[in-house]
Amino acid sequence: MSSPDDNAADGSGRDTGRETPDGRETPGGGEASDGREASGGREASGGGTAKDTPVLVVEPLLPQRLRRPSDALRCLASLLMFIGVVLLALVAKQTLNGIEQDVEVGTSRAPWPLVMIAGFVGGGAVLIIPAALAVERVFHRDGLRVAEGLIAAIAAVLVAFGLGEWLIMASEDLRQLLTGGRASVEPLNTLLTSVVAYMTAVRISRRPTWRSLMWVAIALDVFALFTGADATALGVIVSILVGLGVGYGTLYAIGSPNTRPPGSAMVAALRRLGYAPTRARRIDDDVQGSRRYAVTIEEERRVDVTVLDRDRQVAGLLYRLWRRLLLASETRRRAIRSLRAELEREALMAYAAKAAGANTPNLLGTSEIGTEAALLVYEHLDTRALEDVPDEEITDDVLTEIWEQVRRLQAQRLAHRRLEGESIHLDKSGHVVLVDARSGEIAAGDLLLRLDIAQCLTYLALRVGPERSVRTAAAVLGADALAGALPLLQRIALTRQTRSALRRKDKQLLSAVREQIVELKPPGVVAQVRLERFRPRTLVTIIGSALAAYLLLSQLGQVDFVRVLTTAEWAWTGVAFVAAGLSYVAAALMIKGFVPESLPLGRTVMVQFAGSFVKLVAPAAVSSVALNTRYLQKRGIPPGQAVASVGASQLIGLAFHIALLLFFAYVTGSDAAASLTPSRTLLIVLLAVSVAIVVVLGVAPLRRMISTRVRALFSGVVPRLLDVLQSPRRIVQSVTGTLLLTLTFVVCLDACVRAFGHDMNFAAVAVVFLAGNAIGSAAPTPGGLGAVETALMAGLTLSGVNPGVATSAVLLFRLLTFWLPVLPGWASFTWLQRHKAI
Structure with a gap:
């Protein structure tokens, strides 16, 4: 989870990283940007004899952003709720179908004007309100939050798209429940999912007005979807849950502004306890990641302060949840505690250990620090952690005293739960001091007490060997106590640090400790203790077997491709062949249109065929540009103008490509309900463009690089375009060639699909081709090999x-457009070289 903090007081005593009244979150930390140590401490009112005296708080700079475990918890909760809803829907599918019918009947009775208003207002508002919030945040110089929201929206679109398709393919019942049996209904509503993820990532929950407007807009949009039969109740619920999960997951991945109180707030809390601090400095965090301060009070007396931060209470949550699931109930700890519960638990354990006669630091006081933290004040003892003590200094006397401290705790039924090198200390006189009692238990059962013995035995065996560890323990606790701990000498029962040390140093150490105990007291009938509910290896085996079976069944269910190819309709194959051939004529017309000088059509077509041969050894975009530039130079056109002409054709081709992609993407969703809700593909494109613009404008080096290239482009390409625009014939030729080039490929792909008996919407085919072609152009493989096939197959399957x-x-x-033209392309390339045309 989140790493230990390093914060600096800002000299004002105020909490840093909080959200301002206008909704912005200010960065955490209050130190100079150069990271120098700073003094903290505007004095808080309250007790203390020197409350008007400034206090120096020396601490490093707090990180401005933190990964809050609470966001991970909310993400996990959303995921579990999603799984629960889906499973419940499968169990109670008849009930859910009845609810679905009631919803359809109810919405069908809504007045026609209300339906139209809800459709247009809701469909538009779910896009307008996030955009308005983005403008408002940018106006307040909080554009980073908008960028986070866009990232969450993009991730939500991808997750909703993939998850929805997987769900309907996994189960016919889920297909019916999520889509109502209608092909036009998305399993997970992409727009709804992305909007919920966006509003979660920008933390709209902290803005009541915006939150209310957003939920009203979502409600209107959901009502419009129901009236138009474009969504189901289950689809809406799971879309919202997935959006929440993606939003919180994005927040955790990116991090949130730091709101932890600085050292100056800790000083103010100490004054309220009656202390008069004169100076303070941050020292190393404790083993559980809590901040610690060494504070000097009146008469040069020192105390140690432990600060419990609220957001740290769920740190390590996933690990603790896993341990609760894995281990038997007697050994589990609570996965989540409130700040107040954690404070009371540590204080109670400290008082109980002291009353038991254990050598522990005295707890002097406790206090909350606002709403975000609490502190515990301990007397200062000059000690060293046993982890830092050399092995040769750990004598038998030290070992005996360690076990004596354990005996005193066990006599009062106190379990420490963390007997290792960071929790066992030695003072200047060599006496043992136990610290870090926060994980302990009062009124502990026999199992927990035996686990403490097993943990301490193992740690000391790592330091001084099994023989000395067991011998000194037996001298204090007795052989019977060690025999009782024998069944608990299991790796799973130890702390994480001890398990790691075992893996590094000696994997056979536990067996050696058991042998030493058996030599002392041969066991009679020892009851075995099963600490694990199940073994992780068993879980991995089950999951892996299920996945392998699923993949195997999926492969067996695939169609025999050879048989399908032999049954293709040759009429549509002929149409595809003609369209593929016309694409070379279209490419030649496009080049001719952007070159003011005269070019022969036949030879220019041959150059385009030659490009299909060159694509075998170079990426598609690079090969065509280089070959056409070389051809124009051989025609006597100066190199600068030749490059500018080819660049102009590429630039206009890119513009037409984007425009056609947006047009066809919008057309694919135009037959939806009477609302302004865009199609899924258009939404993906819009979000991708938004993120690209934010990245380009937000990253200074990238912005400079783009501006430099754009200036270079305008210095060469634009004058060439102006030359073309002076001739109406050239304009028609260039536009016709550009459009025809794209349309011929779309017609070819559409004919190939129809050749195998599938009637697909032409606009959808166009979107698949345009997207796949863009990926192929960007791919570094020759002719986009592999990338184009994968993109087109995925696009058609998802369609x-x-x-x-x-x-x-x-x-x-690909056979018609990539492989078959290779032979005529090689012939054209050879002929053009022989005639010095390229």
Whole structure:
């Protein structure tokens, strides 16, 4: 989880990293940006004889952002609720279908004007309100929060898309429950999921007005979806849960502004306890990650202060939850405690250990520090952790005294739960001091007391060997006590640090300790203790077997591709072949349109065919640009103008590519309900463009690089474009060639899909091709090999095409557009070289 903090007081005594009234979260830490140590302490009112005297608090700089374990907890809770809802829906599917029918009947009776208003207002508001909040945050110089929201929205779109498709493929019942049996209904509503993730990541819950507006807009949009039969009750619920999970997961991954109180607030709390601190400094955190301060009070007396931060109470939560699931109930600890409960637990254990006669530091007082932290004040003892003591200094007398401290705790039924090197200290006289009692238990059962013995035996055996560890323990506790701990000498029963040390130093140490105990007292009938509910290896085996079975069944269910290819309709295959051939003519027309000089059409078409051969050894975008530039230079066009002409064709082609992608993406969703809700593909494109703009504008080196390249582009390409614009014929030729080039490929892919008996929407095919082609152009492989096939197959499958048909169609498409042109491309390349045309 989050790492220990290093914070500096800001000299004002105020909490840093809090949210301001306008909703901005100020960064944590109050120290100079150069990281120098700073003094803290505007004096708090209250007790103390020197309350008007400034106090020096020396501490490092707090990180401005923290990964809050509470965000991870909320993300996990959302995930568990999602799983629970899905499982409950499968169990009570008849009830859910009845609810779905009631919802449909109820919404169908809504007045027509209300339906129209809800559709247009709700569909628009769910986009307008997040945009308005983004503008408001940017206006208040809080653009980072907007960027976090956009990242969460992008992640939500991807998760909703993939998860929804997987759910409906995994179960026919889930398909019915999530889509109502309608092909036009998304399993998880992409827009709803991304909006919820966005509003969660920007912490709109802290802005009551914006939160209310957002939920009203979502309610109207959900009502519109129900009236248009574009969503189901289960789909809406799981969309919201997934959005919450992704939003909180993004917050945890990116981090949140630090709100922990600085050292000056700790000083003010000490004054309220009646102390008069004169100076304080941060020292190493304790073993559980709590902050510690060495504070000097009146008459040069020193006390040690432990600060418990509220957000640390769920630190290590996943590990503790796993241990609670893995271990028997008698050994488990509570996974979550409130700040107040943690404070009371440590204080109670400190008083109980002292009353038992154990040598522990005196607890002098406790106090809360505002709402975010609490502190415990201990007397200062000059000690060293046993972890830092050399092995040769750990004598038998030291070992005996350690076991004497353990005996005193056990006599009063107190379990320490962390008897290791960081919790066992030696003072200047060599006497043992026990610290870190926060994990302990009062009125502990026999099992916990025996676990303490097993833990201490193992740790000391790592330091001084099994023989000395067992011999000194037996001298104090007796052989019967060690025999009782014998069944608990299991790796799972030890602390995490001790288990790690065992793996590093001696994996056979536990067996050696057991042998030493058996030599002292041969066991009679010793009851075995099973601490684990199940072994992690068993869980991994079950999950791996289930996954392997699922993948195997999926593979067996695939269509025989060879048989499918042989049954393709040759009429549509012929259409695809003609379209693939016309693409080279279209590419030639496009180049001719951007070159004011005259170019022969036949030879220019041959150059495009030659490009299909060059693509075998170079990426698609690089090969076509280089070959066309070389061709223009051989035609007598100066190098600068040749590069500018090819660059202009590429720039306009990119603009048309984006425009066509947006157009066809919008068309694919235009047959939805009467609302302004965009299609999933358009939403993905818009979010991707938004993130790209934020990244470009927010990263200074990237912004400078882009601006430099744009200036270079305008210095060469734009004048060339102006030359083209002076000729209407060139304009028509360039526009026609650019559009025709894209449309011929789309027609080719569409014909390939139809050749295998699948009737697919032309606009959807266009979106799949445009997206796949963009990936192929960016891929570093020759001709986008591998990347294009994967992207097209995935796009067709997600668009509803059978995976076997999608694979066959893509293979046929690539055969016609990539592999078959290689031979005529090689012939054209050879002929052009022979005639010095390239």
